[in-house]
Amino acid sequence: MPKTIQKRPVGTLEEEAFVALLRTADVLQWRMGEMFKEHGLSPTQYNALRILRGAGSEGLTCSEIGERMINRDPDITRLLGRLERRSLVRRKRQQDDRRVIRTVITNAGLTLLKGLDRPVLTLNRRMLGHLGEDRLQSLISLLETARERAV
Amino acid sequence: MPKTIQKRPVGTLEEEAFVALLRTADVLQWRMGEMFKEHGLSPTQYNALRILRGAGSEGLTCSEIGERMINRDPDITRLLGRLERRSLVRRKRQQDDRRVIRTVITNAGLTLLKGLDRPVLTLNRRMLGHLGEDRLQSLISLLETARERAV
DNA sequence: TGAGGATATTCGTTATAACGACTATGATGA
């Protein structure tokens, strides 16, 4: 008995899984995005800042950031440009290979992220914590398998 | 031992699941989108056309389409406008309630979709079929649970 | 019957994504 209006009566199991995956990802990301919005960030911007925080004071090149992003964004330049305009990151050209631009998160960026750590944790727990450890592990494992094979 | 560059060493299990979910959804949707592109459609447009095909000759209102979309798109009007310009859908004002616009898929739209049915099936099977029936069921169930609770 | 409010859709505007072409720099090998 379908509970939601979106439930499709026909289709293969693979298709059902595909739709469920996209739909769930959309709902969860949307919730998270609403929270980010209160702090003036988009999910993409948050993601980039977090990646840069993980990189430390060395910073990262555009390509490295692109590789680590959750959703592939082909135009890191302008994404970083927007963050730089708000002084959340700083860019400098690398000396030994002058093609490369390294981007480093600023103190302002770190502060902004710090204020988001707890809300992110709380929201994640609220959205997924109810599954419990075992089911979370199994969900992660299924997703990783699917992703590896899809590439 | 992290196999992928994106693997994060620290973080809660919920967070790991969240990231895995978004990342996997992105990869799968991207693959599907590449295929759609060869046929001149975006994932969103394909989704809308499929919804309209399911609705038959009665068509659907903008709000109904919006409710059924996989990813919430707040501007159905222009999405349908683009499809109408390409003669893939037709719109007409409902007589008894003149606020309502019903959108119906055209024969051209149906033909386009028909040509996509097999590629979609094949790609879904390639991307997710390897999981097998049991694991697909369990993945679907986990995702549905997560989504219901997230709302 | 008509004022006020609800509903369905559209549209103006701004921000972001997507796609290629382009520039600058570095590496390679005849």
Added chain:
DNA sequence: TCATCATAGTCGTTATAACGAATATCCTCA
């Protein structure tokens, strides 16, 4: 050493997404 190719990043342009405000229609009830 210099033509050639690869690599890193940028930018012009178009299309789409996001956010509100606006318009048109319908409903309700005094």
